[in-house]
Amino acid sequence: MPADLAVIGLGPLGLPLARAATAAGISTVGYAPDPHAAPLTAPDGPLTATELRRLTAAGFRTTDDPAALGRVRTAVICAPTPLGADRALDLTAVADAARTLAARLRPHTTVVLESAAYPGTTEDFLRPLLEEGSGLTAGRDFHLACSPPRHDPGNRTHGYANTPKVIGGLTPACTEAAAAFYGRLTDKVVRARGPREAETAGLLETNYRHLNIALMNEMAVFCHDIGVDLWDVIRCAETKPFGFQAFRPGPGVGGHAAPVDPNYLAYQGRSLGYPLRMVELAQEVNDRMPGYVARRCATLLNEHGKSARGARVLLIGVTYKPDIGDQEGAPAREIAARLMELGAHITYHDPYVPRWTVLDRPVPRADSLHESAADADLTVLLQPHRTYDLQGLSVKAQLLLDTRGATPAGAAHRL
CATH class of the missing domain: 3.40.50.720 (NAD(P)-binding Rossmann-like Domain)
Structure with a gap:
């Protein structure tokens, strides 16, 4: 059965998107190339049997058949981009997803990259793979855009609907096509000038977090050495109504969004x-x-x-x-x-x-x-x-x- 949306990659980015899209009434197929994997596990835990039944009843299904990718209006690539040994993003999974999609890509489809990426990935890396594999031209035959991930697992205040979505398309028409899709999922869509600006916004958000956590981690060591209660210091400092945002130290930084040098x-x-x-x-x-x-x-x-x-x-x-x-x-x-x-x-x-x-x-x-x-x-x-x-x-x-x-x-x- 054809679907409106294909989510390629059902990990910490793809499954929340699939949940949100299905809840919004969008018929969604989740593509996972390995049929033996356990794709339905998000950072906040595996889907319960009840939630899986609810999603299935609302139109969600998973498949390992790439033919399903050729029957959708929108395809979102949510493949993982882990850091390699050289601390560079590994785009192998994005490339695999692009080649699989390209072989089935139809005219007028909207393709969006949600995977964490360098500035330029959408235009210089993803676009050639899609065009070479499909024979179509991005911006003319199909829409291409980037929307950096903003899902925060475990956050009970900000979910998909009330977190603004940044979108940057290859052309203005590409941006509007992606905005029309995400406008069904979120209360606010923020249009970037282009894919590079959208990608760099995601990079800035991640690096901002890591820089400020690093500052607090250094302060934790410093304050311990001089006998100062850093936690009381933070409590006092965060009463300032301007010019300060409270971050807190910890035993280290984990997660899927790592600081990246975009150069x-x-x-x-x-x-x-x-x-x-x-x-x-x-x-x-x-x-x-x-x-x-x-x-x-x-x-x-x-x-x-x-x-x-x-x-x-x-x-x-x-x-x-x-x-x-x-x-x-x-x-x-x-x-x-x-x-x-x-x-x-x-x-x-x-x-x-x-x-x-x-x-x-x-x-x-x-x-x-x-x-x-x-x-x-x-x-x-x-x-x-x-x-x-x-x-x-x-x-x-x-x-x-x-x-x-x-x-x-x-x-x-x-x-």
Whole structure:
């Protein structure tokens, strides 16, 4: 059965889009090339049987048959673009999606890139693949646009409908075609001058977050060294009604949106010849935080007459964000690995993670949070899921390190 929309890639970007489109009454097909994969898992957890039935009844279906891509009005590429070993975005999945779509692309289709990308990806990388594979010309035979991702997993305030969507088309007509589609999903559409401006807006949003988190992570180390309560400093500073936005430190930065130096255009093999130093420095600072947390753990144990070797350490919350099950880039694994290398015995608790491995070894999962915290020599709060009773935890734990500033003031050692 033909659909109005094809979502190519049903991961952390594609599934939320498919949910929103289906809820808006748009007949949607989700294309996943691997029929044996488990595509229906978003960052906030797998679809329940009830939600899957509801989506299916509303017109959503999944397929591994690329022929379905040739029968839609709009196709949105939501393929993953992870960072490679050289910290450049890997566009392999985008290229695969483009080639698959191009072979079935029909005139008048609107194609949108939602995957995280460099400035220029839509025009210089995606467009040639689509045109070569289809024999059609973008901007004349089909519409091409970019709309950078803005989905925030676990956010109960801002969802698809009330988060403005930035759109930049190859031509004004391309922009309007994409705007007409997204206008059915969101309350506000923001038109960029073109795809490069839209791509760069997404890049700016991600780098802005990482730069400010890096600043707070540096302040956390600095304030600890001089004996200042950073969390109280933030509480005071955020009362300023202008010129300040509160960010908070943490054990590291995870997730699918990593800071990217846009001057390293790997797919073209060229660069402007200089880095974005602020972005590089922010990544260095944030990458140091898991090691810093492990050292704080060892120091706390030592201050309380215990060695890290043989210590029982309970890690609480091992996902990259609260209230979701996604572990992409979460600092918990590196922290656990460093503590294990020091000889500590690690257990974990996370309601969203039934099984967890570190250094290719399964980590024991604590059944009872408060009982396990009472037995552990050190409990480390890495992610404050809403289900946690942090007041009770602070009472039960022998020794508690709070890396998120989520426990009551004075109830724990804070980052």
